[in-house]
Each structure stands twice: as structure tokens, then as C-alpha cells.
Amino acid sequence: MDSSFLTQYGQDLDESFRAYLEDIVPFIVLFESQKSEFPIELQNEIRAMYAHLARAAIAETPEQAQRNVYKIKSHTKRALLDCYKYSCLISYDNYTDFFKRYEGVDLSYLDQGRFLPEVQTHFNRAKAAHCAAKSAETSNITEGQLFELYQDAYNQFASLDEKLRSVEEDAAYLQHKATRKDQLAKVSFAVGIVGTVVGIIGLIVALL
Structure with missing residues (x-):
């Protein structure tokens, strides 16, 4: 067994390793932090990557090494x-x-009134891109074309996420104000009721 010829695929392997470390791993961290999940489909692809890496490393012919390197990339x-x-x-x-x-909470004040219409536009655009990508899965397009469609949907949703994060602090402040205003209104109502009851009691006492 001689796998020294594997070195000729160093650039291809570097690209796959770089994609794993720089692109895929950050997604894994995101999924685990937000959903405490590691999607099984993703696990299977990563296992397949490293299974083919092992096969390429112990390949007995250049053809076997090449075939497995291409499968790693795929x-x-x-x-x-x-x-x-x-x-x-x-x-x-x-x-x-x-x-x-x-x-x-009245969110119409956010971003000088621009937030609600803009975020709705962002959402509709992202949802349409995602629907287009899902529909394409049952069509005859290439894997590369499907990848581009889902990449576009991801970019649209990433833009939507950024829009939501940009107003989170202001939205929380409006919620706090609304809650406090509601509490004050309830207190004022209670005070008013007590005042009315006291007034009625005073009137009854005066008439006795």
C-alpha cells in the first residue's frame, strides 16, 4: 500500500478542510447554541467526508485516491x-x-417607523427564496444550482436576522414602557375605585 500519490490532491483537500473549519463548524456552533441540536443529515455528511478521507489515505491506486478525494469535496x-x-x-x-x-407592543415606532414594513418585506423575500429552493429539490436542476438557490435563501434569512437583532434593544425598551404604563393604569383604576367607594361610604354616613 502506497498513498504517497495523495499529495497531488493537497489543494483539493485544503479546500475541503477550510470549508469545514471556516464555514461548517460555525453553523454547528450556531445550531447547538440556539437549538441544542446537531442535525442528523449534517452528521451523516461529515461522517462520509472523513470516511472517504480515510479511504483516500489508504488507497492502493491513484484512481482510488482520486475517486475518494472527489467524494470528499461532494x-x-x-x-x-x-x-x-x-x-x-x-x-x-x-x-x-x-x-x-x-x-x-406597538413596534411602529422602531427605526423611525421603517421597521415593520421593511422587516415584512425582508421576510416575504426570504420565504419566497426558501420556497423556490425547496420546490427545486424535486426538479431536474443540478446539485450546483440547488446549492445556489439555498445559499440565496440563507443570505435572505441572514439579512432578516440582522434586521431583528438591530432593533431588539429598542423593542425590549418599548415593551418595558408598555408594561409599566399598563401597571400604572391598573393602579390608577384601583385608586379610582377605592376613591369612589370611600366617597359612597362617606355619603351614606352623612345621610345617617
């Missing part, structure tokens, strides 16, 4: 594709959770 791209897919779902949930979190 599984690396599929792993990144799975990252894009799962990230879109997380971003969708983030959007839904944001508006649940601030339900009842």
Missing part, C-alpha cells in the same frame, strides 16, 4: 447545503418568536 458541499437548509428554518423560527415575544 460531501463537503452537501454538508454546507444542509447548513443552509437548517439555518433557514432557525431564522424562520426567530422571526416568529420575535413577534410572539413582543406581542401587544
Whole structure:
């Protein structure tokens, strides 16, 4: 067994390793921190990457090494594709959770009134891109074309996430103000009721 010829694929391997470390690993950290999950589809692709790396390293012929190196590249791209897919779902949930979190808060003041129409536009655009990518999975497009569609959907949702993060602090402040205003209103109402009751009691006492 002589795998010395594997060195000729050093650039291809470097590209796959770089994609794993710089692109895929940050997604894994994100998924585990936000959802405490490591998607099984992604795990399978990563396992396949390193299985083919092992096969390439112990290949007995240049052809075997080449075939496995190409499969490493393919599984690396599929792993990144799975990252894009799962990230879109997380971003969708983030959007839904944001508006649940601030339900009842008047968000029309955010970003000088621009936030609500802009974030709705962002969401509609991202959702349309994601739907287009999902629909394309059952068509006859190439893997590269599908990758580009999901990459576009991911970029759209990433822009949406950034928009939500940019107003999070201001939205929390508006929620605090609204809660405090509601509490003051309840206190004022209670004080008013007490005052009315006291007045009625005083009137009754005066008439006795």
C-alpha cells in the first residue's frame, strides 16, 4: 500500500478542510447554541467526508485516491447545503418568536417607523427564496444550482436576522414602557375605585 500519490490532491483537500473549519463548524456552533441540536443529515455528511478521507489515505491506486478525494469535496458541499437548509428554518423560527415575544407592543415606532414594513418585506423575500429552493429539490436542476438557490435563501434569512437583532434593544425598551404604563393604569383604576367607594361610604354616613 502506497498513498504517497495523495499529495497531488493537497489543494483539493485544503479546500475541503477550510470549508469545514471556516464555514461548517460555525453553523454547528450556531445550531447547538440556539437549538441544542446537531442535525442528523449534517452528521451523516461529515461522517462520509472523513470516511472517504480515510479511504483516500489508504488507497492502493491513484484512481482510488482520486475517486475518494472527489467524494470528499461532494460531501463537503452537501454538508454546507444542509447548513443552509437548517439555518433557514432557525431564522424562520426567530422571526416568529420575535413577534410572539413582543406581542401587544406597538413596534411602529422602531427605526423611525421603517421597521415593520421593511422587516415584512425582508421576510416575504426570504420565504419566497426558501420556497423556490425547496420546490427545486424535486426538479431536474443540478446539485450546483440547488446549492445556489439555498445559499440565496440563507443570505435572505441572514439579512432578516440582522434586521431583528438591530432593533431588539429598542423593542425590549418599548415593551418595558408598555408594561409599566399598563401597571400604572391598573393602579390608577384601583385608586379610582377605592376613591369612589370611600366617597359612597362617606355619603351614606352623612345621610345617617
